[in-house]
Ligand code: SF4
């Protein structure tokens with residue numbers, strides 16, 4: 103096991119951590135897939151409203167690569183196909199047939215011995231047909247991996263540092279066999295597989311030391327494979343590596359072992375906006391309201407995927423394809439009076455300008471931006487936290503000036519889209535969003 | 550609080566889109582956010598944001614400067630009354646000092662604000678709180694009793710030429726307060742340099758009382774006769790090391806007390822607002838250069854060369870400049886390691902200008918402005934170095 107340390111990053115001192123209980127409610131009445139939040143695909147629908155579907159039936163494919171199939175996580179009827187502005191396909195909602203949910207058999211169950219005899223191309227095909235291929239994503243754009251290439255390495259992130267995720271010890275409970283099988287599958291795709299875990303979780307690292315290859319020490323987002331890649335890469339070719347999260351790898355393995363599309367997910371439901379922060383065992387694409395349970399704030403924000411990187415979920419909507427965390431945060435209500443002159447024991451900050459710096463205990467946070475938009479004052483905080491040593495304010499300026507060569511040389515493509523630079527910025531500049539948009543625009547240009 | 554909220558709620562529509570004073574919205578925003586933290590929902594990535602904003606950042610710099618202002622008021626009054634042969638009781642001193650200093654501060658703020666609002670309205674951006682700091686710094690660098698029209702002219706130059714012509718806060722590479730100060734220095738050398746400007750005479754007196762020179766330690770140092778060391782001369786006219794550290798001697802309004810500068814530096818470094826790299830670099834620059842001059846000083850060279858390097862830190866405005874002027878984040882270097890270089894060079898140039906240009910004994914302001922010009926280059930060098938170390942990813 104290799105130890106890697108990163109000095110930068112930041113752990114948000116936010117309240118609302120999930121309690122160590124796993125709730126298993128009855129399966130939800132509806133499930134959905136949200137194409138809008140699957141990066142870079144152009145969905146072509148294979149169903150229409152009212153169609154009957156089984157678990158594992160194709161809902162839509164990708165126009166640019168029809169081999170990428172997205173399967174139904176529920177059996178029953180296609181209840182709603184929702185389009186957004188400019189006809190962006192937002193959601194395909196399935197009304198489950200709770201009594202008798204039809205399940206499609208996609209392939210014969212794969213025995214562990216048979217895996218070694220299966221040619222790589224057939225394995226890829228199987229994963230594509232099984233709908234689990236999209237869980238493999240490729241750096242630097244975090245797009246779905248291209249089935250026609252072989253990557254230099256695959257990183258498996260047992261991630262848990264963004265507030266709040268399911269810790270690997272939870273979702274790997276009784277799943278060790280399945281997980282090991284998943285790793286063998288990855289090894290068939292690419293001989294170099296790195297499995298990295300958070301060094302702070304010592305008990306877990308000890309228990310899984312035969313599996314873990316890299317122990318990463320540091321603050322959020324050290325759990326992101328992109329950060330490890332940045333630290334261990336030897337040559338520019340390494341940048342094309344793939345990654346997959348631990349929970350997603352379990353799904354890949356289960357699909358091969360059962361021959362069916364796997365739909366179970368373990369979610370972390372947390373934040374000061376929910377009455378019962380906890381883990382919830384439910385279905386992929388479960389409804390947000392179903393998972394959240396009792397809400398204890400007037401205007402909740404549903405951050406689907408996590409406090410920093412998650413997208414804003416619709417209260418009537420569903421979880422996405424990848425997201426296993428639901429963070430409920432209160433939207434700001436009344437303006438604070440004279441905060442400017444207060445010592446700020448209860449004000450969370452990365453800086454040391456509030457007395458909360460003395461304690462660093464978890465504090466309540468709202469979605470307030472907490473300040474007016476100003477020009478950059480060059481405080482340098484954004485560079486202090488960036489885990490991949492980008493100087494976000496410089497890169498931001500060169501993006502605005504459209505100096506492509508310049509911002510690429512700054513390391514734009516190494517950005518792991520963690521959102522920390524935006525978090526710390528006192529001028530409230532949307533650094534991370536701008537960098538991510540520039541990254542996406544550059545990918546588009548590359549074709 | 551309720552009444553306050555109601556007042557702002559009533560006023561807000563007039564400044565918003567479609568209101569009669571919509572053009573003045575930046576002004577309204579700037580005032581409202583002093584009392585009420587703004588509310589704006591984040592758009593995600595990330596969903597929560599740090600509690601720190603520019604307003605608090607700058608307000609804390611002002612907090613660090615308040616002791617300088619208070620001491621400056623006292624010192625101005627004290628020197629003035631001392632030189633005029635009047636009583637130096639606490640209350641009369643504060644009273645005279647306040648009359649000398651506060652009008653300068655008020656004029657600076659009024660004029661500075663007027664320019665900022667004008668540009669904010671024309672350019673349609675919010676008022677940057679950096680202005681509050683520049684307007685506090687500027688009068689502190691002036692001699693007490695500077696004619697108010699000069700104060701107004703100086704801050705106008707500082708804000709318009711030092712900042713706005715480059716595109717406003719964030720794009721300026723010169724420190725606005727220092728730009729204004731330097732402008733006054735060169736535009737009105739008679740009224741702003743020489744020995745006598747630092748102390749204001751009050752009452753009917755035309756000249757200082759006999760025993761008192763009212764010269765600043767720097768001018769004393771420069772004119773040290775070859776037979777004496779600078780320290781001896783300084784002590785001879787009453788400027789002991791302790792007095793210089795304490796700051797009760799003629800000089801700019803806010804820059805005389807080294808003790809307060811040290812306190813301010815600790816405060817700002819502890820809060821993570823000022824860069825300790827720049828400050829330590831500056832101190833090192835002064836000391837190393839002073840020491841180096843000691844080494845090269847021969848028996849015939851000017852006594853100023855042999856001055857104990859620490860005196861360079863405690864005399865005149867060097868400590869004030871290093872703590873508050875070099876660390877203005879916008880005009881300082883932005884990259885991490887070159888901050889040391891920048892700080893060091895500022896310190897070095899300060900001493901060199903003092904020692905080798907007797908006509909211009911206070912070098913710190915020019916040194917910093919001069920280095921400000923080089924900061925984009927320094928940043929560029931560090932950025933290139935960093936980019937070369939990265940494994941490329943394109
Ligand atoms: S530049 Fe990218 S990686 Fe760096 S802090 Fe910002 S979002 Fe995170």
Ligand code: SF4
Nearest residue numbers: 478479481482484527
């Ligand atoms: S955190 Fe914001 S204000 Fe500070 S340097 Fe970065 S972009 Fe500029």
